[in-house]
Amino acid sequence: MTQQDPQMGVEYNQQTNFEEVERVIMQISWLGQRQFMQLLDEERFHLTLPQFYTLLHLHQIADACKMSDLADATHQSAASLTGVVDRLLEKQLVERTRHPRDRRQVMVVVTPRGNTLIAEIKRARHEQMHSAFMHLHPDDIDTLLRLLDQVLLGMMRVLERADSGRWA
Amino acid sequence: MTQQDPQMGVEYNQQTNFEEVERVIMQISWLGQRQFMQLLDEERFHLTLPQFYTLLHLHQIADACKMSDLADATHQSAASLTGVVDRLLEKQLVERTRHPRDRRQVMVVVTPRGNTLIAEIKRARHEQMHSAFMHLHPDDIDTLLRLLDQVLLGMMRVLERADSGRWA
DNA sequence: ATGATATACTTAATCCTGTTGAATATCAAG
DNA sequence: CTTGATATTCAACAGGATTAAGTATATCAT
Structure with a gap:
């Protein structure tokens, strides 16, 4: 699949492999996100990708996080993040509070319920990926x-x- | 960053590395798609991710492709694909024709303009990724x-x- | 203290894309 | 010519991306 013409020089091979790696990473990313999207869409989860990655970050830092930092960490604009957090809030997976000193800042934290959900999703994802790495x-x-x-x-x-x- | 506790057994290490690979692949996928999304959003391209991957497939097979095959190949539902192809059509990057024998089938082909755009995007993406692989x-x-x-x-x-x- | 400016976030408008289920058109068979 | 299967589109709705504008709070210079 990734064999090279033996007559080609080393430099050409490197260039080609370089581009091949890019291509394969792009394919893995696209396919992986699609598969994961479907997994998250199942009844027991009902999350979207931005919702998941937002929740995941909050789970990983295990502490309150202000909106702008959360937006940076998850590579979303502040404007989109507002809506994403709104929906996580409706599902009671996170909580919104105000920073006591600087009341402009909005702090977000995962709830126990959110942590449980992340753990379940990780397990499901693990099972899904296992067969891909098995070999x-x-x-x-x-x-x-x-x-x-x-x-x-x-x-x-x-x-x-x-x-x-x-x-x- | 990925060091293990030396007191842990080999099996635990493997398990951990296994999960780490999953985690890193997820992060690369998410980050990569976000970066790429921004690149595609530039004035000279004005494409979305689904539009790009759809166009890319047509470029790669370099032949007419029916909607259902295109949907399978790009991992989109036929219903979404209709809209995606509509927008590619507006930009004159693809053309729609009917299969001559089975008039139910809709065949899609890239235009020269579409091929040119894909080439430009690949070059831009290559530059973007180059510095990530350089080392x-x-x-x-x-x-x-x-x-x-x-x-x-x-x-x-x-x-x-x-x-x-x-x-x- | 006051008024200007900067910061943190939300809102509103618009577009793209995802889902589901129904609708349409075509083909293939009896 | 019906009947049923297949290929695609349409319609209705939700999530989320972008941009620009709006609100609230903080900070700083005077």
């Missing part, structure tokens, strides 16, 4: 993790550069 | 490609199984 050697898992961590780091660097570019 | 060793790129191909294959197997389950 990988344990050593390969380690390698994959190391490499993907580097890719993620690189992507976040791109983001920071774009952010600083705003006021350049 | 990876060429050997690592090879390894990453091999492993991600396996992951993608595994994910598609999950999909096929889910599909066959429909009429089980």
Whole structure:
């Protein structure tokens, strides 16, 4: 599937593999999000992707978080986030409070109910993904993790550069 | 970042790394799609993610494709796809025709204009991603490609199984 | 203290896309 | 020519993205 013409030089191969990795990552992202979207749509969850990632972040930091930080962390605009949090609130998965000192800030926290739901979704997702990774050697898992961590780091660097570019 | 407690056994480590890979892939997918969404939103492109992936598939097969196949390939419902193709049509990136033998089928093809746009987007995406991969060793790129191909294959197997389950 | 400016967030309007179920058109068979 | 299956679209609604404008609170200069 990813074989190269043996007559091609090394540089061409590298260039091609480079583009192939991009392509495969794009495909995995698209397919993965679609599959996950369907999982989240099941009756027991009834969440959307933005709702899930928002709830996940609150679960991970396990503390109150102000709207603008939450928007940054989940890569959503503040305007969209308001609606997302509204819906999480209706489902009683989060709570909204005001910052005591600076009353402009709105703080959001997960409820126990929200934490439970995240745990259930993680389990379901784990089962779904298990069969996709099953065939990988344990050593390969380690390698994959190391490499993907580097890719993620690189992507976040791109983001920071774009952010600083705003006021350049 | 992904260190394990050395007192933990091998099995625990594997389990943990397994979950870590899931987590990192989810993060890369989410972050990647968000970044890409912003890129596609630029004036020169003005596409959405579903529009792009639909156009990309048509570009890749380089031939007419009927709606239901296009929906399968891009993991969208036929109903949503109708609207997506409508908008691609307005932008003159695709053309709709009827299958000559079976007039129920609607065939879609990319226009030259659509192919040009895909090429431009690929170049822009390449520049965006380049800095994320820059720090990876060429050997690592090879390894990453091999492993991600396996992951993608595994994910598609999950999909096929889910599909066959429909009429089980 | 007062008025200007900045910050944090919400609201409103519009578009895209997702879902479901019904509607339409076409084909294939009896 | 009905009957039933198939391919696609339509209609109605919800979520969420974007932009611009609006509200409330805070901060700072005078």
